[in-house]
Amino acid sequence: MSRSGRWILCAYLVYLVLPLYWLFSMAISSNADIVGEFNAFPAAPTLANFAEIFSNPVWYQAFGNSLTYVFINTLISLAVAIPAAYAFSRYRFLGDKQLFFWLLTNRMAPPAVFLLPFFQLYSAIGLFDTPLAVALAHCLFTVPLSVWILEGFFSGVPTELDEMAQLDGHSFGYFFLRVFLPINRGAIGVTLFFCFMFSWVELLLARTLSGAEAKPIVVVMTRTVSASGLDWGVLAAAGVLTVLPGVLVVWFVRKDLVKGFALGRVS
Amino acid sequence: MLELNDVRLPGASVAFAHTFAAGEISVVLGANQSGKTDLCRLIAGLPTRASGAVRIDGEPVVAGPRHRPVAMVYQAFINYPNLTVAENIASPLKARRRAQAEIAAAVHELAAKLGLEHLLQRQPAELSGGQQQRLAIARALAKDARVLLLDEPLVNLDFKLREALQTELRALLKASDTVVVYTTSDPRDAFALGDEVVLLSSGEKLQAGAPIAVYTNPSSLAAMQLLSDPGVNLFERDGHTHAVRPEHLRVSTDGELSFDLRVTANETNGDESFVHGVVEERDWVVRTRGMLEALPGDVLRLSARHDDVRRFT
Incomplete structure (x- = not known):
């Protein structure tokens, strides 16, 4: 690689990493240091901000709430989308293409459109302010997305494989769980990643459908700015902790992601 | 013995009947779109546009593919990509809950027959095309079914491999009293493998008989064309x-x-x-x-x- 190419890459890396570094640097600084003089490195590193988060129920419960609804959402999305995508990829039925397209159109509306109906509906049936409410609302977006991603991968698996399992004498359940799902691990990894990411970072529905009880972390972060003035350090620490689950998910599905993003080029 | 009655393949105007003998290799010869695959799928009980009555050893067969005494090798190399070669061969035996020792013995015997012994722990993706199709054949043989269907099994192989496997196949398939139905579009396969050749054109049976007899006495111009290359x-x-x-x-x-x-x-x-x-x-x-x-x-x-x-x- 040429010298200038290397420099451009390095500059790009700095550009990508700088905000993360700054966030981390703030998270281990005191408020006085943050608003004081400019420092490239924290003058007096401290873990007080993290301690505050792990000792204050407003913070750690918010993390718990977020993780709960993200988990429920991912679980429902995969549980519903895997059979649906299989059906779309394997069977021709009346209106299958229209149904598939209709699923996708759900994804085209901005979440804000659904705020009012969801709020009203959930209030009426007592679902308001629960992690389940947020998880279900997010399903409206993650399920179509999941079906769409999975259908592409499932269609890449030849139907003959399904038939061969039958000819070998295996039940459908055996084939599906022991053959079909394992060979689509990459696809499921990618789908899981997208569901998680959507649900974890989504703010609008999460804020509207939760009150005091099920308040998610993204909401607590935005409210802290206005409520308690400028607690920069704690806010930055919360930011660091919010980035972590995403990193963890990517870490665990990284091999499948590589395969999955290759989109069928790896058989 | 495999009896087919009132078989109607897509695109055909008349139905036909045919009886395939046990212990013989019947080569079904037809051009593309002549209905060879539909015929196989009909016998195997898989979804198809063909219709007809199937009897195996005199018994009418109506069960789905899972419960039919029929094994099949596809044109594309179809194996379980997530299982090893040994697990692939063992698959039909496992489905029938055979004892571990029996399965292991059968796997080794079939692997030896098809030259796959040194590959038992590999995944299908790590095999060459010829080896993948050998594996598919080994798995089909493992089922030890009354009827073995081979739907253009050698088409996707290159020329040399095809010749080599063709010679082996004859010895391998003749050794049992299974009904072997082998479809192809290459007249040479009919002579190399077939005890009997069945000529299929646009879903209709033109002629059937020993390859040499059909060659010397074609009943129609189409039959003569089909068994001639060029x-x-x-x-x-x-x-x-x-x-x-x-x-x-x-x-x-x-x-x-x-x-x-x-x-x-x-x-x-x-x-x-x-x-x-x-x-x-x-x-x-x-x-x-x-x-x-x-x-x-x-x-x-x-x-x-x-x-x-x-x-x-």
Whole structure:
């Protein structure tokens, strides 16, 4: 690689990493240091901000709430989308293409459109302010997305494989769980990643459908700015902790992601 | 014994019946879209546009593919990509809950037969095309079914592998009293493998019988065409269409019948030559031994024996 190419890459890396570094640097600084003089490195590193988060129920419960609804959402999305995508990829039925397209159109509306109906509906049936409410609302977006991603991968698996399992004498359940799902691990990894990411970072529905009880972390972060003035350090620490689950998910599905993003080029 | 009755393949105007004998290899020969795959799927009980009644050893078969005594090898190399070679071969035995020791013994026996012993712990993706299809055949044999269907199993292999596997297949498949149905579009497979050949055209059965008998006595022009590669040469005499095979023409002047061929192309592979040309305004091809010196524009005098010419009405 040429010298200038290397420099451009390095500059790009700095550009990508700088905000993360700054966030981390703030998270281990005191408020006085943050608003004081400019420092490239924290003058007096401290873990007080993290301690505050792990000792204050407003913070750690918010993390718990977020993780709960993200988990429920991912679980429902995969549980519903895997059979649906299989059906779309394997069977021709009346209106299958229209149904598939209709699923996708759900994804085209901005979440804000659904705020009012969801709020009203959930209030009426007592679902308001629960992690389940947020998880279900997010399903409206993650399920179509999941079906769409999975259908592409499932269609890449030849139907003959399904038939061969039958000819070998295996039940459908055996084939599906022991053959079909394992060979689509990459696809499921990618789908899981997208569901998680959507649900974890989504703010609008999460804020509207939760009150005091099920308040998610993204909401607590935005409210802290206005409520308690400028607690920069704690806010930055919360930011660091919010980035972590995403990193963890990517870490665990990284091999499948590589395969999955290759989109069928790896058989 | 596999009896088919009232079989209607897609695109066919008439139904047909056929009985495949146990312990014999029946080669179903037909061009693309002639209904070979639909025939296999009908026998296997898989979804198909074909319809018909299937009886195996006299018993009507109506069960789904899972409960039929039928094994199948597809044209594409279909194996379980997430299982090893050994697990793939064991799959049909496992489905029938055979004892571990019995499965292990069968796997080793089949792997040895198909030359896969040293590959048992590999995944199908790590095998060559030929090995993948051997694996598919091993798994089909492991089921030890009454009927074994091979749907153009060698088409996706390269030339040399195909020849090698073809010879092995005959020995392998003849060793049992299974009904073997082997579909192909290559007439050579019929001679190399078949105890019987069934000619299929546009979903209709043209003729069936021992390959040599069908070759020497084709019942129709279509049947003769199907069992000839390259195609037969046609000419008109006394208001009837006559046909002669490319290999029955000789470049000489002293035959019972003579033709003048105006050469348009000449392909040779050293061992054989195919001379293309025009006779009586029809496209002909002549197959001769060795190299033949003929340039486009040349006129060759061809001769044929009366016995080699078929007359069709």
